[in-house]
Amino acid sequence: MAKALAGTDVARRINETFSGVALESNKTDVWVAPDDLHRAAKFLHDDKELDCAMLLAITAVDYVERFELVYHLRSMRKNHTVVIKTRLSGREEPAISSVTDIWQGADLQEREVWDLMGIRFEGHPNMKRVLLWEGFPGHPLRRDFVR
Amino acid sequence: MAIRTEPVTVNLGPQHPSTHGVFRLRVTFDGEVVLDVEPVFGYLHRGTEKLAEERTYVQVVTLTDRLDYVSAMTNNLAYVRAVEKLAGIEVPERAKYLRVISSELQRIASHLIATGFLLQELGAFATPLMYCFRERERILELFEMLCGARITVSYMRPGGVLQDAPEDFWPALDELVKAMPQYIEELEGLITSNEIVLARTKDVGVLTAEKAINASVTGPMLRATGVQWDLRKADPHEVYDRVEFDVPIGAIGDTYDRYLVRVQEMRQSLRIIEQCVKQIPKGDIRSRTAYFIRPPVGDAYGAVESPKGELGFYLVSDGGIAPYRCKIRSPSFINLTVLRDLLAGWKMADLIIIFGSTDIVLGEVDR
Numbered sequence: 001m002a003k004a005l006a007g008t009d010v011a012r013r014i015n016e017t018f019s020g021v022a023l024e025s026n027k028t029d030v031w032v033a034p035d036d037l038h039r040a041a042k043f044l045h046d047d048k049e050l051d052c053a054m055l056l057a058i059t060a061v062d063y064v065e066r067f068e069l070v071y072h073l074r075s076m077r078k079n080h081t082v083v084i085k086t087r088l089s090g091r092e093e094p095a096i097s098s099v100t101d102i103w104q105g106a107d108l109q110e111r112e113v114w115d116l117m118g119i120r121f122e123g124h125p126n127m128k129r130v131l132l133w134e135g136f137p138g139h140p141l142r143r144d145f146v147r
Numbered sequence: 148m149a150i151r152t153e154p155v156t157v158n159l160g161p162q163h164p165s166t167h168g169v170f171r172l173r174v175t176f177d178g179e180v181v182l183d184v185e186p187v188f189g190y191l192h193r194g195t196e197k198l199a200e201e202r203t204y205v206q207v208v209t210l211t212d213r214l215d216y217v218s219a220m221t222n223n224l225a226y227v228r229a230v231e232k233l234a235g236i237e238v239p240e241r242a243k244y245l246r247v248i249s250s251e252l253q254r255i256a257s258h259l260i261a262t263g264f265l266l267q268e269l270g271a272f273a274t275p276l277m278y279c280f281r282e283r284e285r286i287l288e289l290f291e292m293l294c295g296a297r298i299t300v301s302y303m304r305p306g307g308v309l310q311d312a313p314e315d316f317w318p319a320l321d322e323l324v325k326a327m328p329q330y331i332e333e334l335e336g337l338i339t340s341n342e343i344v345l346a347r348t349k350d351v352g353v354l355t356a357e358k359a360i361n362a363s364v365t366g367p368m369l370r371a372t373g374v375q376w377d378l379r380k381a382d383p384h385e386v387y388d389r390v391e392f393d394v395p396i397g398a399i400g401d402t403y404d405r406y407l408v409r410v411q412e413m414r415q416s417l418r419i420i421e422q423c424v425k426q427i428p429k430g431d432i433r434s435r436t437a438y439f440i441r442p443p444v445g446d447a448y449g450a451v452e453s454p455k456g457e458l459g460f461y462l463v464s465d466g467g468i469a470p471y472r473c474k475i476r477s478p479s480f481i482n483l484t485v486l487r488d489l490l491a492g493w494k495m496a497d498l499i500i501i502f503g504s505t506d507i508v509l510g511e512v513d514r
Contacts, residue, residue: 054363070461072476105364131192
């Protein structure tokens with residue numbers, strides 16, 4: 001049976017290496033600051049115990065007053081999953097550093113988030129729209145999108 | 148004197164018989180050799196995730212049928228699992244078995260399509276494809292008995308399934324399960340050691356295990372690289388922990404391995420169905436749920452091993468009757484991350500079959 005690692009345990013492990021990076025945590029999730037996301041992701045990928053070799057999914061959720069990015073990670077060797085989240089403020093064009101250098105699997109998913117939610121990933125090799133065409137007005141998955 | 152040459156960019160698609168739907172590849176060729184590939188998506192983008200935000204939790208089931216439209220049962224299953232996790236809904240035992248039986252039938256149907264079209268792209272025009280479709284038809288007839296629909300089934304509901312299988316379903320299923328191994332044997336007899344197939348697919352389009360894991364590749368494509376990872380084993384949902392089956396893997400991750408893994412998975416699916424038919428108890432097929440399901444505020448990720456890979460739904464609830472956010476982790480879309488690595492350096496004719504062996508469905512890629 002696959003295990004969902006407790007957010008509090010993951011947060012403690014992150015903070016042992018980079019103190020203060022994991023801001024809060026609960027039973028399932030860990031929150032980090034957007035600027036620390038890349039560091040935390042790299043640590044989760046490289047650490048022998050956490051061993052998050054696969055990036056399952058990147059999801060952006062629009063809570064109107066903020067965006068939340070959710071990263072679902074999986075270790076196949078240890079058969080567990082980790083959920084790491086970060087909150088982005090500002091609606092104009094929020095940006096965060098890309099994790100494509102850690103997981104190639106982020107490539108299309110980050111482009112999709114940019115396309116539909118309008119969050120830019122810095123350091124992505126090909127930050128273009130993926131499902132809609134270049135020049136499409138706005139980002140349709142945002143809550144305030146009006147045709 | 149050397150002849151001056153220059154690379155040529157060709158558009159493959161969006162209307163092209165071997166792109167499995169409306170999909171465009173911008174390919175840069177040096178003569179016949181692929182230098183670079185740029186996939187262009189979105190021709191079938193219907194905004195499923197946005198549409199889901201305006202429908203009740205039960206209504207979204209019909210949207211999921213239209214994602215991977217050759218395997219609607221597993222789409223239903225992934226979605227209802229996410230809802231059940233979010234809202235804490237229990238599922239009766241009989242419904243779990245019905246779900247597994249229908250999903251495994253769907254897996255066989257989907258793999259038949261993948262195999263049939265791969266052969267079609269190899270140049271075996273129409274005959275092998277029709278063999279595969281003949282068998283798939285029998286599975287679709289069973290679905291018709293279950294729920295009245297063949298493709299867009301909408302058979303599953305949060306808390307169970309739409310309705311119990313009718314009386315005549317069981318003998319018909321029994322007949323299919325008995326006849327199917329023969330058909331698979333027949334299909335394999337034509338393909339597996341066919342000289343042309345071997346020459347065209349062995350060592351073509353090799354994907355390594357490290358690359359596959361790093362690029363989030365799942366499903367038969369991952370297993371063909373030799374990684375024994377199947378969500379049905381690793382995180383058994385429904386009743387997969389009560390049935391015996393093997394997870395077939397490939398040796399080197401080439402096009403041939405991807406084909407072989409799919410054929411063997413069909414046999415394993417039959418094994419699962421056989422055991423389920425023996426074990427299935429009598430009882431309810433659906434637990435009582437509110438007409439409008441209102442899950443508590445929070446989020447949940449539910450995933451199943453669909454024929455294409457890990458299909459996951461990430462749902463966020465704000466306590467209302469519709470999902471606040473419904474993210475679809477589509478295996479077809481994410482498996483295409485490695486397309487460039489798979490295709491670069493191969494010839495035009497290989498491009499078609501390597502692409503065919505990834506087995507994507509555009510409804511799921513574009514959503």
